[in-house]
Amino acid sequence: MTANQIVLQVIRALETADIPYMLVGSYSSNAFGVPRSTQDADFIIEPGDRSISAVAALIGPDIKLDPQLIFESVTLTSRYIATHEPSGFRIELFLRPDDEFQRSRFSRRVQKLFEDRLIWIPTAEDVIVQKLRWFARIKRSKDWDDIRHVAAVQQSRLDLPYIRHWCDQHGTRELFEKLLKEAEEIQPEQES
Numbered sequence: 133m134t135a136n137q138i139v140l141q142v143i144r145a146l147e148t149a150d151i152p153y154m155l156v157g158s159y160s161s162n163a164f165g166v167p168r169s170t171q172d173a174d175f176i177i178e179p180g181d182r183s184i185s186a187v188a189a190l191i192g193p194d195i196k197l198d199p200q201l202i203f204e205s206v207t208l209t210s211r212y213i214a215t216h217e218p219s220g221f222r223i224e225l226f227l228r229p230d231d232e233f234q235r236s237r238f239s240r241r242v243q244k245l246f247e248d249r250l251i252w253i254p255t256a257e258d259v260i261v262q263k264l265r266w267f268a269r270i271k272r273s274k275d276w277d278d279i280r281h282v283a284a285v286q287q288s289r290l291d292l293p294y295i296r297h298w299c300d301q302h303g304t305r306e307l308f309e310k311l312l313k314e315a316e317e318i319q320p321e322q323e324s
Contacts, residue, residue, distance in 0.1 A: 136247055138195065138216045139173045142223050143251055145190035152178040154241040154252040156226075158278065161263065163244050164256040165281030168274075172222040176238060179227070184212055187225075194218055201227070233298055237262065256286045257295050264304040264311070276311075283315035 133141075139159065146153045154160075157174030188197035197214040204211050204226070214223040228238050237258040243250040254262070260279050267275040283290065299305040 133194065133216065133219065135170070135173070135219075135221050138219070138221050138223070140247060140249060141195065142173070142175070142187075142191055142214065142225075143249070145187045145192075146175070146177065148190050149182060149186040151180075151182055151187065152238075152252075153225075154238060154254055155246075156254060156259075156262070157224075158274075159246075160253045160259050161278035161282050163246070163253055164259055165278060165283075165285050168278075171220075172224060174224045174226065176228050176234075177225050178238065184225070188214075195223070197223075197225075233261070233301065236298075256282055256289070257291050260290075260295055260308070260311075261298040261302070261304075264299060264307055265302050268302070268304050268307060280311055280314050280318065283311055284318035287315060 139155065143153070143155070153175050155173065156176055157172070158168060158170040159173055162168065162170075184197065184199060188199065191197060191214065195214050195216050197212060199212070201210045202213060203209075204224075209229050210227050212225040214225065215221070216223070228234055237254050240255050240258060241252045242255055244253050245251075246253075259282055263275045263279040263282075266272065267279070295308060296305060299308040
């Protein structure tokens, strides 16, 4: 089973359990930028009063979902972790944080074709804003590369006032302006 097949299996389980989700992390930046490989898939979920055990029962015997919530220090949120045991591929199901940006990001999610299925992901703008927040906090070079590529590929389609609004709120405006300058120098067609 490939990583994409595992992701689709989790999506089918979430949809069957009627749990709203969006696929985030490198999968969402891959959708708008330059694809790169990854060893995990991250989701934001809104389970409400639905039990996560329904998802555990639906995802199949090869994917084990730990029913215990774990606090994650990078995102400062709680998550469930599932592992595809044969491959070690990891799925993280983050509970949607209850702050203004996270509510906005989730409400703006869009559907995009992934393999043969429409799935929910954040907008390109929200990928940039969120990854800038992570980069400002922990300085992972892969986050910078991801958002630089998203900005380069999506340049003319980005809602810059929207991004600048949230960057002003999060203290990442200077990083964003630097990012825009770098993105202008990238030739997206040469990056693929």
